[in-house]
Amino acid sequence: MSETVxxxxxxxxxxxxxxxAPICLTWELTYACNLACIHCLSxxxxxxxxxxxxxxxxxxxxxxxxxxxxxxxxxxxEPTVRRDFWELVDxxxxxxxxVKFSTNGSRITAAVASRLAASHYVDVQISLDGATRExxxxxxxxxxxxxxxxxMERLADAGFAGFKLSVVVTRWNVAQLDxxxxxxxxxxxQLRLTRLRPSGRGADVxxxxxxxAAEQRQLxxxxxxxxxxxxxGDSFFHxxxxxxxxxxxxxxxxxxxxxxxxxVGDVYACPFAIHDAFxxxxxxxxxxxTTVWRESDLFLELRRPQSSGACSSCxxxxxxxxxxxxxxxxxxxxxxxxxxxCVLGHGEPLLAGRRRTDVPRPAxxxxxRRPPVRTCDEDPLADLHARx
Amino acid sequence: MAAFDPERPWTLAPQVxxxxxxxxxxxxxxxxxxxxxxxxxxxxxxxxxxxxxxSAREACLAAGVTGDELPAYERALAxxxxxxxxxxxxxx
Numbered sequence: 126m127s128e129t130v131x132x133x134x135x136x137x138x139x140x141x142x143x144x145x146a147p148i149c150l151t152w153e154l155t156y157a158c159n160l161a162c163i164h165c166l167s168x169x170x171x172x173x174x175x176x177x178x179x180x181x182x183x184x185x186x187x188x189x190x191x192x193x194x195x196x197x198x199x200x201x202x203e204p205t206v207r208r209d210f211w212e213l214v215d216x217x218x219x220x221x222x223x224v225k226f227s228t229n230g231s232r233i234t235a236a237v238a239s240r241l242a243a244s245h246y247v248d249v250q251i252s253l254d255g256a257t258r259e260x261x262x263x264x265x266x267x268x269x270x271x272x273x274x275x276x277m278e279r280l281a282d283a284g285f286a287g288f289k290l291s292v293v294v295t296r297w298n299v300a301q302l303d304x305x306x307x308x309x310x311x312x313x314x315q316l317r318l319t320r321l322r323p324s325g326r327g328a329d330v331x332x333x334x335x336x337x338a339a340e341q342r343q344l345x346x347x348x349x350x351x352x353x354x355x356x357x358g359d360s361f362f363h364x365x366x367x368x369x370x371x372x373x374x375x376x377x378x379x380x381x382x383x384x385x386x387x388x389v390g391d392v393y394a395c396p397f398a399i400h401d402a403f404x405x406x407x408x409x410x411x412x413x414x415t416t417v418w419r420e421s422d423l424f425l426e427l428r429r430p431q432s433s434g435a436c437s438s439c440x441x442x443x444x445x446x447x448x449x450x451x452x453x454x455x456x457x458x459x460x461x462x463x464x465x466x467c468v469l470g471h472g473e474p475l476l477a478g479r480r481r482t483d484v485p486r487p488a489x490x491x492x493x494r495r496p497p498v499r500t501c502d503e504d505p506l507a508d509l510h511a512r513x
Numbered sequence: 514m515a516a517f518d519p520e521r522p523w524t525l526a527p528q529v530x531x532x533x534x535x536x537x538x539x540x541x542x543x544x545x546x547x548x549x550x551x552x553x554x555x556x557x558x559x560x561x562x563x564x565x566x567x568s569a570r571e572a573c574l575a576a577g578v579t580g581d582e583l584p585a586y587e588r589a590l591a592x593x594x595x596x597x598x599x600x601x602x603x604x605x
Contacts (some may be wrong), residue, residue, distance in 0.1 A: 138549055139536045146532075149541060193532040195541035221530065224545050245528065245544045408547070435584065 132300065135230075140374065143381045143428035145419065146192035151202030151396040152386045154182070155202040156491035157495045160229050162291060164334065166397055167324040167387070169202040170493035176388040177315070179209040181409070188214070189222045196223030198250075200396070202388065204492075205232040218246040227252060229269060230276025230287060238283035250291040250317065251276050253512070256304035260297050264334075266407075275294045277312040283360065291318040294344060295334040297511065302347050317356040322397040323455040323465075325487050331456065338362065343369065359430060363448035363464045366441035377450055380405065380427035384418065392417045392428060397451035400488050416451070441469065457484035522602040523572070524564040528590035529598050533557070540598050547599050555582075556589055563599060 141238075151451075157172035158165070178184070189197065197217060204210055205228050217224050225248040233249070241247055253273045255261030261270040277415035286364050290309040292298065298305075302318075309316040321329035336344060343363040348355060348371055359373040379395035380403075386392055390408040393399055405424050418424060436447045448464020456465040457479045463471035525531065528544040531551075540560075550595040551557050558576035559569075569590050570583070578586045580585040593599045 136552065139534070144534060148541075193524060193530065195530060195532070195539070195543075196546070223541075223546070225546070248546055 129193065130170060134461075137374065137376055140376060140378065140382050141348045141428070141430075142262070143424065145192055147384055147418065148194070148378075148382045149196045150189075150194060150384050150386060151198045151200055152185075153200045153202060153388050153396070155207050155388050157206050158201060158203045158229075159206065159231055160203065160266050160269055161493055162269075163294070163327075164264060164321060164327040164332045165252075165328050165492075166327050167202065167399060168326040168487055168492050173389055173491060173492045175407060177390050177408070181390070182209070182213050183216050185390075185408050185414055185454040186217050186220055188408075189217075190220040191484040192415060192418075194222060194458055195227060199226035201227075203229055203231065203508055206282050212246060222246070225250060225289075228507070229265070230273040230274070233276035233279055233490045235283070237280050238279040238285060241280065241288075242283040247496070248287075249280065249285070249291065250289040250313070251280075252291050253291050253305075254295065255298050255309075256301035256308055260301065262297070263297065274308075277308075277314060279313040280314070280391040283487065286313045288312075288497060290314045291319065293321050294318050294336060296336055296340065297334065299336050299340045302344070306351075309437075314345065315354075315356060315441075317358065317361040318344075319358055320449070320452075322449070322451055324397040325399065326351075326492060328455050328484075328487060335466065338468070338470065340359055343470060344498075345468075346369075363466055364468060366445040366468045370444055375444065376446055377448075379403075379450055380424040386414065392421070394423065395451060397449070400454070400485060402454065402485070403451075432461045434459065435471070436461075436463055439463075439469070439471075456483060517569075517587075517594040518528065518601075519570040519573075519587045520568050522563075522567055523569045523590070523594070523599045524602045525560060526597055531557070532536060540593070542596070542598055545597055546598055547598075549596060551589075556586065558594070559586060559590070560599065564602070568585045571572070 153167055155172055155176055156169045158169040161170060162281045202228055214224050223246050227250040230251050231423060233483050240251055251273050253261055254264040258270040292305050321327060321335050341364060353372050361371055362375040365371050366377050384392055384394055385396040386408060387399060392405045392408060394403040405421035408414045433442055433447050434444050448467060450460055452465050453460050458465055458475050465472040465476055521602060529540055529542050532539045537553050538557045540549040540551060549561060553574055559572050562572040562575050563569060566575055573583055573586050
C-alpha cells in the first residue's frame with residue numbers, strides 16, 4: 126500500500142481508532158482441509174457441522190457490500206473444497222466485493238485456471254512453504270510441493286498474471302528467499318511473505334520454526350532491498366524497529382481495519398487470534414456482522430488508545446508499536462509488553478521466564494487425529510464422507 | 514503510463530471504488546488490487562469533480578483548491594494517475 130502525499134492528517138491515528146467498516150477481511154469458509162500443515166494457524170482438518178450455509182454466506186456478502194468492504198480473503202481450511210465455493214466467489218464479485226483466496230492448489234485444474242484468468246475481480250494465493258520439495262513437504266505434507274507447482278504452471282499456462290505465491294517464513298526456508306522469488310517470477314506470479322504466528326497448530330512448532338534473531342535481520346535487509354516487489358501484508362512491521370520502516374501501514378489492524386470471520390460465523394479480531402479472548406461476536410447474532418464490527422465490546426476496546434506498558438519508553442515504539450498481539454498472546458507474553466520476536470531482544474528473557482501454564486491453548490481445534498491417507502486425494506472431502 | 518498532465522481531462526478509473534472516511538476517502542482498484550488514500554475532503558471533492566470539468570486543474574479550482582495549494586493537489590493527482598486510479602478521459 127502506498128499513498129498520495131498531502132501532508133495533513135496522520136492516517137495511522139485514524140486507522141488505530143477504527144473505521145466504520147473494515148478495509149478487507151479474512152473469511153475462512155471451512156475448517157475442512159486435505160492437508161495437515163504442521164503450522165496451520167486455524168488448526169484445520171475436519172469440516173465443522175455448524176459452518177455457514179450458502180445462503181448465510183450470501184447474506185454476509187450483502188452486508189459487506191453495504192459496508193463497502195473492498196475485498197475478502199477467502200481461506201480455510203482449504204476453501205475450494207466447499208461445493209459452493211465458486212458460487213460464493215461469483216456472488217461476492219457480482220456484489221462489488223472483490224475476492225482473493227488462499228489455496229494449496231489441489232483444485233486448480235486447467236479449467237479453473239482459465240476461468241480465473243478471465244476474471245479481473247479474483248486473485249489467487251498459492252501456499253508454498255519451501256522452495257524445494259524437501260523443505261516444503263516437511264511442513265505441508267508429502268506431495269504438497271508438486272501440487273502447488275502444478276497449480277502455478279496451470280495459472281501461468283492460462284495467462285493468469287500476478288497471482289501470489291504465499292510463503293510463511295520459517296527457520297527452515299529463510300535461506301530460500303531468492304529461490305522463492307525466482308519461482309514466483311518463473312510462473313509470472315508475485316511473492317508474498319508472511320510471518321509465522323504461534324496460532325493454531327503453529328503454537329506447537331513456533332519455538333522450533335520461528336526465525337532466529339540473525340535470520341530476522343537477514344529477512345529485514347532482504348525485504349528492504351525488494352521494496353514493493355515483494356508483498357508482506359504488513360506482516361513484518363515488528364522488523365521496522367531495525368531502522369527504516371518496511372512498505373505498508375506498519376500497524377496492527379486487528380478489529381480496527383481488518384478482522385476474521387471463521388467458518389461457523391464467529392468474528393475474531395484477526396486471523397491469527399482464534400481464541401475466546403479475541404472473539405467479538407457471530408454473524409448470526411442479531412444485527413449481523415455490521416453490529417459486531419461497529420458495537421462489540423472487544424472491537425471498541427481495541428480502538429481505544431492501548432497501553433504500551435514496558436515498551437512505552439522504547440525509542441522504537443513509533444515504528445514497531447509493540448508488535449503482534451496474537452504473537453504475544455499465544456506465546457504467553459503480556460499484551461502490553463514487547464513482541465516475542467522484538468528485534469531489540471526484549472522478548473527473549475520473557476520467553477525464557479514464562480511457565481508452560483502461562484501459555485494459552487488455542488480454543489478451537491479441527492485437526493485430524495491422523496494425517497490424511499493421501500494428501501492429493503482427488504476428492505478432498507472423501508475422507509470426511511467416510512467418517513460420516 | 515503517460516505522465517500526468519493537469520491540462521487534460523481526467524476521471525476516476527472504471528474499476529475503482531471510493532469509500533468516504535472521516536479523513537477523506539479510501540480508493541480501491543479492483544483490477545490492480547491497490548489501495549490509495551485520499552487524505553483530505555478537498556481531494557475527494559477534486560476527484561469527484563474530474564468527470565465534469567475540462568481539465569484536472571479546473572476540477573481543482575472548482576473544488577476550492579487555492580493557488581497555494583494547487584501544486585500539492587496536482588502532485589496528489591499525478592500519484593493517483595501513476596497507479597491507474599484516475600485515467601485520461603480522452604486517451605486513445
